[in-house]
Amino acid sequence: MTPTTTPTRLQRRYAVIGTGAIGGFYGAKLQQAGFDVHFLLNRDYQWVRDRGLVVESVNGDFTLPEVNAYQQPQKMPKCDVVIVALKTTANHLLPELLPPVVKENGVVVLLQNGLGAEEEVAQIVGSDRVMGGLCFICSNKIGPGHIRHSDYGAIELGDYDESYRARGITDRMQAIAGDFDRAGITILDSEDLLASRWKKLVWNIPFNGLSVILDAKTDALIADRATRSLAEDLMQEVVNGAAAHDRAIAPEFVQEMLDKTVKMKPYLTSMKLDYDRRQPLEIEAIFGNPLKKAAKVGVRLPKIETLYQQLVFLDRRNRR
Structure with a gap:
């Protein structure tokens, strides 16, 4: 219509x-x-x-x-x-x-x-x-x-x-x-709204999730070799999830998101701010729903799944 x-x-x-x-x-x-x-x-x-x-x-x-x-x-x-x-x-x-x-x-x-x-x-x-x-x-x-x-x-x-x-x-x-x-x-x-949603998750999943799990701002996460590598791995899983829904995300876009994070002013993500205020975290929208959509087409995203499980635990304990 x-x-x-x-x-x-x-x-x-x-x-x-x-x-x-x-x-x-x-x-x-x-x-x-x-x-x-x-x-x-x-x-x-x-x-x-x-x-x-x-x-x-x-x-x-x-x-x-x-x-x-x-x-x-x-x-x-x-x-x-x-x-x-x-x-x-x-x-x-x-x-x-x-x-x-x-x-x-x-x-x-x-x-x-x-x-x-x-x-x-x-x-x-x-x-x-x-x-x-x-x-x-x-x-x-x-x-x-x-x-x-x-x-x-x-x-x-x-x-x-x-x-x-x-x-x-x-x-x-x-x-x-x-x-x-x-x-x-x-x-x-x-x-293509679905393609745009997956592309936004390329940044949101690693940096929102890791900022809570590791209690860190974006500058610390991107500066450390280990956490930057983990962020890249999580980004690649988002790319895989998008590809499973026939939405291609170019490698150049992943690099662009990393470069922007390097230049970004030190920033507490919205999820980290919610966590510090003991407010509910947007875990299902940002992590759970992408995992479910990927699973429906037979694709597993193991590192995102691990991050999801950790966040569910922390969220429940934080608001108890």
Whole structure:
């Protein structure tokens, strides 16, 4: 089914579900550019309603003293584009969060890690109303309504189709990309969302996982010969998993991810931050789902499987 093209730029109304390091940053940028943005919050609701959002960014700091803040989705207006930036560990809430907020011809854009979230959301709103976005950004929430953006910021945006068939570049991708461009957010077009998801895992699996297991920032992991070698092995297993789904990842891409990590400012991954805060880890989305998808086509990824088992143990003990 061909998706309905969203309205003209600046007429689109945006909702952000999950106003943290990712949703808060991109939503604030959209509002700063003049778009009508509505934020769903939980613990920070009262603070943000009274004081707004503060963004410290390498591209320039700014404050939004007034934002449209809500604690209940039923009180939000229907929106053309609903950005979901929750941790995937909270996706069980989406069946009650999404229906009150998405317009009949609206679209849900998942700015989340890992594999499989689009399939879950398609069961709620329909497969023709889902898009995926992969965020290449170093951003943390350092206090209520206070976001610190330290590096990068692009989003790779792709349209979802049932069973992750490649969709190419669609009209609504270009329309939403135009909005983000107006807000100073770089959009990279993905013709094949599944291929992009696997490519993002090339970095996310080794560095999110090892940062927790070894209690280390990215600079330490990439500088040590042993952990760099282990990261490369894990990356190669991701490449093997993608190949099993007919998605080829070039060796040059693996080297590019290693080189970028060398140049990256010392960084605590999102999973390590969650671990230190004793919050649930996104283990299933980032590790479990890729392992299951690979196993379905008869491919084992033993080092990723070991990392997965270690993380499950640490996560359970950490939150006990």
